[in-house]
Amino acid sequence: MDFSVAARLRGLPQPATIAIAQRARALKAAGADVISLALGEPDFPSPPEAVEAAYEAGKRGDTRYPPVGGQPALKAAVIAKFRTQNGLDFAPEQILVANGGKQIIFNAFMATLDPGDEVVVPAPYWVSYPLIARMMGGVPVEAPCREADGFRLRPDVLRAAITPRTKWLVLNFPNNPSGAIMERPDLEALAEVLREAPRIWVLADEIYEHLTFGGRPHVSLAAVAPDLADRILTLNGMAKAYAMTGWRVGFAGGPLPLIRAMTEVQSNATSGVCTLAQAGAAAALGSPFERVAAMRDVYQARRDRVVAALRDMPGLACAMPDGAFYAYPGLAGLVGKVSAGGRPIGSDLDFSEALLEEAHVAVVPGAAFGLSPHVRLSFAASDAHLDEAVRRIGEFVAGCAATG
Numbered sequence: 001m002d003f004s005v006a007a008r009l010r011g012l013p014q015p016a017t018i019a020i021a022q023r024a025r026a027l028k029a030a031g032a033d034v035i036s037l038a039l040g041e042p043d044f045p046s047p048p049e050a051v052e053a054a055y056e057a058g059k060r061g062d063t064r065y066p067p068v069g070g071q072p073a074l075k076a077a078v079i080a081k082f083r084t085q086n087g088l089d090f091a092p093e094q095i096l097v098a099n100g101g102k103q104i105i106f107n108a109f110m111a112t113l114d115p116g117d118e119v120v121v122p123a124p125y126w127v128s129y130p131l132i133a134r135m136m137g138g139v140p141v142e143a144p145c146r147e148a149d150g151f152r153l154r155p156d157v158l159r160a161a162i163t164p165r166t167k168w169l170v171l172n173f174p175n176n177p178s179g180a181i182m183e184r185p186d187l188e189a190l191a192e193v194l195r196e197a198p199r200i201w202v203l204a205d206e207i208y209e210h211l212t213f214g215g216r217p218h219v220s221l222a223a224v225a226p227d228l229a230d231r232i233l234t235l236n237g238m239a240k241a242y243a244m245t246g247w248r249v250g251f252a253g254g255p256l257p258l259i260r261a262m263t264e265v266q267s268n269a270t271s272g273v274c275t276l277a278q279a280g281a282a283a284a285l286g287s288p289f290e291r292v293a294a295m296r297d298v299y300q301a302r303r304d305r306v307v308a309a310l311r312d313m314p315g316l317a318c319a320m321p322d323g324a325f326y327a328y329p330g331l332a333g334l335v336g337k338v339s340a341g342g343r344p345i346g347s348d349l350d351f352s353e354a355l356l357e358e359a360h361v362a363v364v365p366g367a368a369f370g371l372s373p374h375v376r377l378s379f380a381a382s383d384a385h386l387d388e389a390v391r392r393i394g395e396f397v398a399g400c401a402a403t404g
């Protein structure tokens, strides 16, 4: 049959992650002991309160279509969370609950982007922002966040990325993949630039907010610059801090007209989120925060071990991530070498492929995130896996030799 996809899909680049993931699966299927540090998925169980509440919701028959924008109980929990944890005040109509943080982004871009509209995406970035923007006819514009700046977005870099076509700025801190955070003065400096550009909306993706290390506080842009709140969409969700990736519950608070338009998009796509998942999410938001803090402390201990080990490897340079659960070491010292198995390392993609083939460790090449030569390693994995993965990476790196 003659099949061709719609134009909106035709131009989409294949994420660099796909080939690595496919090869990892094939190696595993062939019996290889592959360790994957490629996924951004907590290895903890979901809160028991969430599981219990979902079960109870099912038993009492809370199984009908929910309101598109979110159930009142979850909206109330989200409003309380934004107020107490972020210093942000929202009315129920300013909240949208979606199938994961990802659907919030999808709704927002679908509701607002016209062909040619630009979305400033600081690099390195989570792969979905530019892909979703492109799908909606938008044009992603990269704003480089250099390692020398701690992977933070500098105001002059933001200013240089803005054009008359800019519709959105995406701010994702703590950042996937770099682990960088933005502190109050950093955000104040960006707010100054945004005041000069009154047409621009900001997607503040704060999904890693509770995973900051060394006692560093997370600060919300909308709290730092309340005068800009009428164009900031603050995104969060249950996946990362509460280890609830499979529940598919994300949410956002923002200005009424934007939330209304996003809700209309969602009503024509998925309608409201699964009632049981919403009951679970509301219960998790009300559960003891110490559990989230305990998971954060585990991530911090793993970060310390992984980064210390990576820093000991010749040719690798690893910045200390202040948040999220990824290390993003630079490979500049290895590019140009050849692996022990004879594979030339010309890029982070080459490194990732060779590491997978020769050491059976899966990581994601920085090319996928718009900043090379780096790789992303997730430390959302057990200590045993991390130790073994780091041992193999060390052996692999030590085996890389200069050519000629």
Ligand SMILES: Cc1ncc(COP(=O)(O)O)c(C=O)c1O
Pocket: 040, 099, 100, 101, 102, 103, 126, 172, 176, 205, 207, 237, 238, 239, 245, 249, 250
């Ligand atoms: C930066 C960032 N934002 C949003 C999400 C979306 O999470 P979910 O759709 O699972 O809620 C992810 C997931 O990997 C992420 O890394």
